[in-house]
Amino acid sequence: MKKIPVQLNPYIKTRQAYEKLKICHSCGRFTILGEKICPSCGKSSLIKLEKKALSLQRRGIVKETILILALVAAGIFFSESTLQTSLCAAGGVTSLILLWMLRRNTRTERQSYQLGKLLQRESFKLVDGLRLDREAAIEVFHNDEKQQAYEMLREIGTLVRTDQIKVEQILLLQSFVLRKDMDLMLEPLLLDHFNPDLVQYMGELSKLKRGLLKEKAFRYALIHEAQILRMKDGEHILIGIAGAAVRLKRYVILYPHLVMRYARKLPKDRFLRLYNVIRNNPQHNWGALGAEVSEIYNEKYKWDTQFQ
C-alpha cells in the first residue's frame, strides 16, 4: 500500500470524553462532529451537552423557587394574624436563602446529575447520533478524503470505543506517512486481540514517538509476542518495542523478559540506555536480565568509550 503524506490537525483533549458531545436544540440530534451546524436538520443550533444540562438545571431552580413562593403566598393568604404573616414571609425568605446556598455548593454535582439523567433518557438518540457520525466519516473516506475521515473517526473514538472504530483508525494511520511532529496516539487504539496493522503501527511509533509506548503497549506486545514473531518484520518490531521499554527503569523492572529477549539486538544507543539503568540501580536485583546485560557488554561494548 502506497503511503500518502498528510498534515493532521491536532487532537484537542478534554477533561471528560462527553465534553465534546453536542446536541441540536432544534431536532435533538446528538453529534460529536461539527461546531454549530446540525448535520441532520442543517440549522445552526448545536449546543454543548454541558450547556444543555445547565439549562435543565436552571429550569429545575426556577421550578423549586416558584414552589416555595407559592407555599409562602398560600401561608400568607391563610394566616390569621400579622405575626403569622411575618413568620410565613420570614420562613419563605430563609428557605430561599438555604436553597440558594445548597445550589451553590452542589452546582457541579447537580450538573453532572442532570447530564447523567439527560444521557440516560436520550441514550437511544445518542447511540443513533454517533452511528450517523460514523456513517458520515465512512462516506468521507469513500470520497477519498482519508485525512478528514481519520480525524472524524478519532473524534467519534473518544466516545465509541469499539474495535471497529479502532481498526478503522489504525488502517487509515497505516496509509499515512507518519512523522515525529504529528499528533498521534496509541493507548486509545489498543485492541484485545492480535492485529498486524496495530503491531506495524506500534513498530513505527517505537521509532518516531517512543514516549507513546507505555504499560498497555508493552503488555500487548508480550501477550501477542509469538504471533508478532510470525510477521515479516516481527522481530524487528519487537526490538523497537523493547528499545522503547528501556526508556524508564520502571518498564525494565515491569517487563524484564521482553527486554531480555531482545537486549542482544538492541541498537547501541538503546543498549547503552539499558546498561545505564542497570548500572545506576545496583540495589535492585536484576537477576537473569542483569547477567544477560553484562554478558552483552563484555562481548560487544567492553572497549567502547561511551560505556565508561
Ligand SMILES: [Zn+2]
Ligand atoms: Zn438538528
